[in-house]
Amino acid sequence: MPNAIYVKHLSFKYKNNNFYSLSDISLTIKANKCTGIIGPNGAGKSTFISALCGLLPSFEGQVFYDENQMQPLIDSVKEKVALVPQEYAFYPQLSVKQNLYYFLSLCVESKKRKEDKHAFISEILEQCVLTHVSHIKVSKLSGGYKRRLNIAIALVKQPKVLFLDEPTVGIDPESRAIIITLLEQFKAEGKTLLFTSHMLDEVEKVCDDIIILKDGKASLIEQTQQKNLLLSVEFEQEPSSTNFLSGYQKIAACKYQLLLTSPEELNSHLLQLSQLKVSIKNIHYSANSVEHMYKQGTTGNKL
Amino acid sequence: MILSSLNKEARIILSDIHSIGVLLILPIAFMLIMTFAMSEQGTDVINKTSVSFISENTDPISLAYKGYIKQQGFTLVENEGLADISIKLPSSFNNQILSGLAKGAIVVNIQANMTPQKKAAVIRLIQTALSKLRLHAFMLESGDLDEDLSLTEQIKEIENSTEVASYFTVVTQNKQTFTPILYSVPSWIVFGLYFIVLPVSITVINEKQNGTLIRLKTFPISTSQYFMSKFSAFYLLSILQLILLTLVGVFVVPVVTEQPDIFISHWGVYIIGSLFIILAANALAFFIASLVNSYEQAIVFGGGINILLAAISGFMVPIDILPEVMAKIATYSPLYWSAEIIRNLFSGKEFVDILPYLLKLLVFSLFVLSMAFYLFINKIRKLMWN
Numbered sequence: 001m002p003n004a005i006y007v008k009h010l011s012f013k014y015k016n017n018n019f020y021s022l023s024d025i026s027l028t029i030k031a032n033k034c035t036g037i038i039g040p041n042g043a044g045k046s047t048f049i050s051a052l053c054g055l056l057p058s059f060e061g062q063v064f065y066d067e068n069q070m071q072p073l074i075d076s077v078k079e080k081v082a083l084v085p086q087e088y089a090f091y092p093q094l095s096v097k098q099n100l101y102y103f104l105s106l107c108v109e110s111k112k113r114k115e116d117k118h119a120f121i122s123e124i125l126e127q128c129v130l131t132h133v134s135h136i137k138v139s140k141l142s143g144g145y146k147r148r149l150n151i152a153i154a155l156v157k158q159p160k161v162l163f164l165d166e167p168t169v170g171i172d173p174e175s176r177a178i179i180i181t182l183l184e185q186f187k188a189e190g191k192t193l194l195f196t197s198h199m200l201d202e203v204e205k206v207c208d209d210i211i212i213l214k215d216g217k218a219s220l221i222e223q224t225q226q227k228n229l230l231l232s233v234e235f236e237q238e239p240s241s242t243n244f245l246s247g248y249q250k251i252a253a254c255k256y257q258l259l260l261t262s263p264e265e266l267n268s269h270l271l272q273l274s275q276l277k278v279s280i281k282n283i284h285y286s287a288n289s290v291e292h293m294y295k296q297g298t299t300g301n302k303l
Numbered sequence: 304m305i306l307s308s309l310n311k312e313a314r315i316i317l318s319d320i321h322s323i324g325v326l327l328i329l330p331i332a333f334m335l336i337m338t339f340a341m342s343e344q345g346t347d348v349i350n351k352t353s354v355s356f357i358s359e360n361t362d363p364i365s366l367a368y369k370g371y372i373k374q375q376g377f378t379l380v381e382n383e384g385l386a387d388i389s390i391k392l393p394s395s396f397n398n399q400i401l402s403g404l405a406k407g408a409i410v411v412n413i414q415a416n417m418t419p420q421k422k423a424a425v426i427r428l429i430q431t432a433l434s435k436l437r438l439h440a441f442m443l444e445s446g447d448l449d450e451d452l453s454l455t456e457q458i459k460e461i462e463n464s465t466e467v468a469s470y471f472t473v474v475t476q477n478k479q480t481f482t483p484i485l486y487s488v489p490s491w492i493v494f495g496l497y498f499i500v501l502p503v504s505i506t507v508i509n510e511k512q513n514g515t516l517i518r519l520k521t522f523p524i525s526t527s528q529y530f531m532s533k534f535s536a537f538y539l540l541s542i543l544q545l546i547l548l549t550l551v552g553v554f555v556v557p558v559v560t561e562q563p564d565i566f567i568s569h570w571g572v573y574i575i576g577s578l579f580i581i582l583a584a585n586a587l588a589f590f591i592a593s594l595v596n597s598y599e600q601a602i603v604f605g606g607g608i609n610i611l612l613a614a615i616s617g618f619m620v621p622i623d624i625l626p627e628v629m630a631k632i633a634t635y636s637p638l639y640w641s642a643e644i645i646r647n648l649f650s651g652k653e654f655v656d657i658l659p660y661l662l663k664l665l666v667f668s669l670f671v672l673s674m675a676f677y678l679f680i681n682k683i684r685k686l687m688w689n
Contacts, residue, residue, distance in 0.1 A: 050687045053521060057684060078523045085514030091311060093318040098311070105307035106522045106529075137318075157522065 004031035004161055004192040006069075009061035010051055011216075021047045022059070023216040029209070031160075034183065034193040036203040039213035045196055048213060049163055052194070053077050065161070082159035086166045088146050089153070092139035096130055096149055097121065099138060104156045121156075127185070128152040129178050144175025151182060161192045168202060180206060229260040229285050231269060236279035244276060254281070304524070308536035315506060316540065322502045325606075326544050330495025331551050334488050338560040341483030341621075349376040352425055355386035362397035363454065367439055370458045371432035377425075387414050388425060400440045409433070420624060435461055484562040488552035489645035490618040493638050495548055496580060497609050499541055500588035504601035506533075507592045507679075517686050526683045530676060534589060541581040549577075568651045576644040576657055583637050583664045586672035593678035612638045637667050 005028065012022040021044045029035050039045050050056050052063055054074040062069070065076035083089075090099045100121050125131045128148045133141060138149060147167060154162060164183070168176045183206050186193055197203050203210065210221040235254045239245070248256040260266050266285055273280065316322045354377045356369060372390070373379055383389050391410040393399060399408070411429060413422055439461045442448035448457055510516045519529060553565045567573050591608065595601045613619065615632050616639035622630050633639045640660040647656050 046687065055517065055520060055687050077521050081521050083514075083518050083521050085517060087512075087514040089514035089518045091315060091515075093315045094311060098314070102307050102311045103522070105304050106519065106524050153518070 002031040003028040003067070004065065005029040005052060006064050006067065007052070007061070008063075010048075010063060011060040012047055012051060012056060020216050022051060022218075025061070025216075025218045027211065027218060027220045029192065029194065029211075031192050032187065032190045033208040034187055034195055034206050036207035036210040037194060037196045037213065038198075038200065038203055038210060043213040044216045045213055047216075048211075048218065049165070049194070049196070053081055053083060053163060080160040082154035082157045082162050084151050084154045084162065084164040084167055086169060088138075088150055090138060090149060093137065095135050095137050096125070096141070096145075096152075097134040099149060100124060100152060100156055103153045107157055124152050124155050127155070128182060142172075142175075144171045144178070147171050147175060147179060148182075151179065159191065161194070162186060163194045165196050166198065167195070168197070168199065176202075229263070229266050231258045231260055231266060231285045232256070232283070233258075233273065233280060234282040236281045239278050244272070260285075304528075304532050305535045305539075308532045309539050312502075312506065312533070312536045313540060316502050319502070319505075322505075325498040325501050326495055327547060329498070330491045330548055333491040333494065334548075334552055334556050335559055337487035337491065338483050338556055338562060341487060342560060342562055348421060349425065349428065350378065352388065352421075353378045353380045353386045354388045354390060355380050355383045356392065357383050357389050358392040358394070358396070360392055360394070360396055364397045364400050364436065364440055365392055367454055367458060368392070368396075368432065368436045370454060371435045371439075371461075372429065374435075374458060374462060375428040375432050377428070387417065388412065388429075390429070400437060401444065435465055438465065482563060484557055484560065484565060485646060485649055486621060488556055488565065489642045489649060490613070490616075492545065492548045492552055492645060493580065493584075493641040494609070494613050494618055496541055496545060496584045496641070497587065497612070497638060498606075499537060499544070499584055500591050500605040500609060501601060503537055503585070503588040504592040504595050504605050505598065508595065508598060508601060511596075511682075511686065516683060520683065520686065526680050527676070529683075530589075530679050534585060534672075537588070538581060538585050541585060542577070545577050545581060549573075565649050566651065567648060569648060569653065572654045572657070573645075573648045575654070576648055576661065579661050579664045579668070580641040580644060583641060583668045583671075586668040586675060587637065589675035589679065590671045593675050593682055609638075612636050615639075616642060618642070637664060640664050640667075 007025055007027050007029075010022055010025040011020050013020045025048070037045055037048065047056070051059050054063075054077040063073055065071065065073070065080055071079075091102070094102065101117070104117060104121065122131070125134050128151060130145065130148055130152060133145055138146065141149075151164070151167060167183075168179050171179075180202070183193060183195070193206075195203070195207060212219045212221065232251075233248070233256050235256075238254055242248075245256055248258045251257050258269065260269065270283075273283065316326070354372055356365075356379075358365065360366075369379060377388075380386050389412045391412075393405070393408045396404075396408075399405075411426070413425070417425075439448065439457065442461070443450060443457075448460060452460070510519075520526075524532075549567075553567065556562070557564045587608075588605070591605045592601070595604050615629060616622075616636040617625055617630070617633050618638070622633050622639075625633065640663050644657045644660045644664075647660075
């Protein structure tokens with residue numbers, strides 16, 4: 001699987017802080033996949049994205065978009081990356097189409113023929129389901145259209161990597177569904193998506209891999225780990241010996257959890273539990289949810 | 304890119320009534336109001352000033368003084384309470400007029416709200432009236448003024464013999480530059496042009512706050528290219544603004560205010576001068592826009608500096624009546640240099656007459672624009688994803 005972004009020992013400290021906002025992060029982000037970036041407020045998500053987009057004036061470590069590390073970060077960003085901020089980063093006084101033409105004029109690609117430009121803009125409008133409102137002043141549009149325009153503007157750059165900051169926040173379910181479909185289309189087109197959201201069900205639905213940030217540290221959860229099973233066992237009383245619970249994690253009094261990688265492993269553990277001479281109050285298993293991973297990741301427990 | 308930028312900025316300004324207000328409506332309104340105000344100055348001021356005599360004297364000399372006061376243009380009123388000025392003559396004024404009039408014998412009371420300029424003018428006229436009265440008394444005594452004539456005829460004779468205006472030919476050097484219209488139209492054109500600071504600042508603040516600048520940092524243009532395209536767009540908009548304000552100032556204001564027409568004798572030089580003025584106005588606007596971080600700062604700092612510079616440049620009060628120190632300060636203001644360029648060209652002067660102002664504006668523009676560029680680049684460099 002090719003990689004899109006390489007991060008090596010990335011650390012960053014704000015001038016007036018005595019702690020690192022990003023602390024020795026090393027990971028790779030896969031190309032043509034959607035990677036979710038989640039974490040509580042203040043975990044360092046914005047700083048992490050700023051670093052990946054070359055928006056930090058300086059930082060320790062390296063971020064690069066090509067394996068050979070030949071291209072300076074900012075050049076790679078200008079060539080390959082587009083941002084979709086959470087704010088409506090466009091001009092509400094202009095129409096949808098005028099906004100797209102203006103941002104297109106800032107790209108080198110805009111030197112192409114006029115007919116090509118029209119065709120290109122029409123294609124973006126159609127893809128983002130904005131054609132029917134293309135002549136309307138943006139200030140008169142609803143939040144759903146504005147969110148889609150925010151994404152459409154990023155597309156004029158024809159980016160290989162797309163950063164999206166909560167692209168579905170504050171919109172109706174219909175618009176949300178259109179945006180989710182759009183993200184799936186982008187993935188199918190081979191774009192690499194990085195996606196931040198506080199809506200974990202959405203992250204679970206859209207993202208392949210997940211980066212959980214907490215206190216400047218990052219944990220990368222790959223797609224395969226998300227398919228793991230989570231076995232939870234609650235005993236009537238605390239077992240006198242916990243040897244048989246090797247590998248389990250205690251989450252509360254009498255409650256233990258174990259992450260399993262296959263159904264066969266689950267069967268084996270269920271059989272082992274049934275043979276024990278301890279009374280089990282409750283037992284259940286489920287797919288390892290993003291919510292569970294988030295909770296584990298942000299409380300400092302092992303994932 | 305510059306045309307797209309121009310198109311975008313023009314649409315943003317046209318959709319904002321406040322921007323149109325400060326760039327066009329405000330300066331046009333000021334041009335008309337100030338031209339009206341200045342054209343009325345001096346003609347009706349004395350006529351509107353009322354004088355009452357609080358002494359009971361009914362002798363011919365005291366009555367003649369009232370006649371000379373009226374002759375100076377004042378309006379005589381009976382009720383002392385309604386008068387702007389009240390004059391109290393000594394009881395034996397009639398006998399003392401040629402000799403024996405004590406110093407300070409005539410008491411002139413003036414309302415406290417009268418401006419110093421008007422006060423000085425009315426005192427001069429009251430004193431002139433007394434001089435004419437003395438001549439009147441002297442000529443009566445010497446027999447040169449016929450006693451049998453009515454008081455009105457006597458006053459008329461004295462007025463004829465003291466009339467001196469016809470002996471003078473007043474020549475103003477070159478073409479007159481201090482007519483109301485020549486004073487106010489250039490001032491308010493310049494005032495409007497320098498108000499470009501508000502739309503520029505507000506656009507930059509909007510772009511910063513809604514994440515557009517962050518987005519633009521990832522676009523394949525450099526910050527300096529973006530700065531220059533934005534500067535060029537606003538420069539072109541200022542040219543359109545100047546054309547509109549010049550057309551109104553030259554063709555509409557003289558008609559509406561019934562003032563003499565303005566002629567631009569050297570259109571080529573006017574265009575060159577205008578381009579320098581617009582460069583300075585936009586350089587200052589981008590400098591302030593690079594400094595401010597909120598709408599409040601933009602309005603207070605941007606608008607405030609413009610109004611302050613206009614005030615010290617003699618836009619609100621003619622520079623001739625400013626105290627010497629302030630008049631000196633005015634000559635260091637870019638708004639003053641800009642207004643002088645337009646004023647000189649409206650008065651038919653040549654390129655060489657405006658050259659010193661052009662050079663000052665050029666130095667100012669290059670310095671301020673360099674500062675603006677440096678601050679803008681730094682501001683963008685510090686922007687991060689929020």
